[in-house]
Amino acid sequence: MLRDLTLLQFRSHRRAQVAFDGRPLAIFGPNGAGKTNLLEAVSLLSPGRGLRRAQSDELMRRAEAVGWKLRATTDAHEIETSALPGEPRRVEIDGKSAPQIALAQILRVLWLIPAMDRLWIEGAEGRRRFLDRMVMSFVPRHAEVTLAYDKAMRERNRLLKDMVRDPTWYHALEVQMAEAAGAIRANRAEALIRIAHAQDGSATAFPAATLTLENEGPEDLAAALDANRPRDMAAGRTLEGPHRADLQAIYAEKDAPAAQCSTGEQKALLISLILANARALRGEDVVLLLDEVAAHLDSARRAALYDEICALDAQVLMTGTGAELFDSLGARGQYIEVTEGPEGSQTQETSP
Numbered sequence: 001m002l003r004d005l006t007l008l009q010f011r012s013h014r015r016a017q018v019a020f021d022g023r024p025l026a027i028f029g030p031n032g033a034g035k036t037n038l039l040e041a042v043s044l045l046s047p048g049r050g051l052r053r054a055q056s057d058e059l060m061r062r063a064e065a066v067g068w069k070l071r072a073t074t075d076a077h078e079i080e081t082s083a084l085p086g087e088p089r090r091v092e093i094d095g096k097s098a099p100q101i102a103l104a105q106i107l108r109v110l111w112l113i114p115a116m117d118r119l120w121i122e123g124a125e126g127r128r129r130f131l132d133r134m135v136m137s138f139v140p141r142h143a144e145v146t147l148a149y150d151k152a153m154r155e156r157n158r159l160l161k162d163m164v165r166d167p168t169w170y171h172a173l174e175v176q177m178a179e180a181a182g183a184i185r186a187n188r189a190e191a192l193i194r195i196a197h198a199q200d201g202s203a204t205a206f207p208a209a210t211l212t213l214e215n216e217g218p219e220d221l222a223a224a225l226d227a228n229r230p231r232d233m234a235a236g237r238t239l240e241g242p243h244r245a246d247l248q249a250i251y252a253e254k255d256a257p258a259a260q261c262s263t264g265e266q267k268a269l270l271i272s273l274i275l276a277n278a279r280a281l282r283g284e285d286v287v288l289l290l291d292e293v294a295a296h297l298d299s300a301r302r303a304a305l306y307d308e309i310c311a312l313d314a315q316v317l318m319t320g321t322g323a324e325l326f327d328s329l330g331a332r333g334q335y336i337e338v339t340e341g342p343e344g345s346q347t348q349e350t351s352p
């Protein structure tokens with residue numbers, strides 16, 4: 001469990017400290033106060049660019065622009081991650097420099113943010129990212145395999161753009177891509193099975209989603225890449241493989257594709273999936289970040305969400321503009337009010 005987090009020169013926070021007591025944490029305050037910035041800080045305790053996919057320099061407080069730092073304590077580890085201006089972010093675990101990917105072994109950080117409300121109707125890339133984050137929560141090594149695939153594909157794309165025709169240049173790269181693709185396919189399949197199991201028979205107020213993967217690419221990717229080089233050369237890039245896969249969801253009860261569901265139904269599907277993801281990770285150190293999750297829900301659904309959150313074996317952080325949004329959570333939650341002060345965001349623990 002995440003016990004403690006300190007933000008230094010991070011976005012609107014000059015210095016902020018949060019001590020988690022294990023109850024779901026409700027963060028409330030007016031628009032622009034710095035609530036999402038707190039969730040973003042927690043999201044950076046996992047590999048990658050966090051929930052806004054920001055560049056490192058965007059994270060440092062503009063007033064001083066001296067870099068940023070986050071310090072966190074879990075039950076078992078001390079994590080520090082920081083960056084100086086113009087430099088990539090660094091990670092230290094228990095005082096020793098570590099690769100970002102090592103963070104995936106400590107906390108499984110999952111999130112739902114308002115930008116994902118359009119996930120089912122926008123392009124496949126966002127859905128693929130959503131899928132791969134779920135997969136990474138089950139198989140932390142998935143991040144490495146995906147990176148290896150992307151790196152080999154970028155090199156192959158460069159050869160294609162340069163109109164290199166000699167097959168010997170391609171062979172090793174295509175074999176690497178095919179090997180990584182096999183692992184990506186297997187990891188994704190495992191994740192979908194685990195999500196389906198977590199939804200089966202669970203008493204939830206949120207609709208079950210049947211997930212399928214489309215356009216995964218051929219089983220024998222090495223042979224397909226070898227055969228389709230002229231086509232890819234004409235396009236200037238690789239046209240098949242796991243980087244083109246698309247995640248689709250069916251609102252099971254209505255047998256309707258997610259993209260044809262109402263805005264509220266689409267949101268409910270996402271909540272259902274993220275709760276299933278957290279349930280499927282029982283036993284791991286799971287942190288669930290729900291940004292403005294209560295806003296679209298009627299009061300009955302909101303109460304149901306809080307009941308489910310309290311029953312989860314996961315640490316949950318939520319934001320909302322007003323404390324009244326968390327009325328039905330009551331004393332089961334921990335509360336932090338965020339306001340905008342002359343020195344940037346101010347955080348203060350309050351009671352319900």
Ligand SMILES: Nc1ncnc2c1ncn2[C@@H]1O[C@H](COP(=O)(O)OP(=O)(O)OP(=O)(O)O)[C@@H](O)[C@H]1O
Pocket residue numbers: 010011012013029030031032033034035036037038058059060061062063319321
């Ligand atoms: N690098 C930065 N330096 C200083 N302030 C920043 C930086 N990046 C963002 N901010 C400020 O942080 C605030 C936004 O914070 P955040 O997104 O956490 O708000 P919020 O409380 O979640 O608001 P809302 O309820 O509108 O979603 C804005 O005032 C923005 O100007």
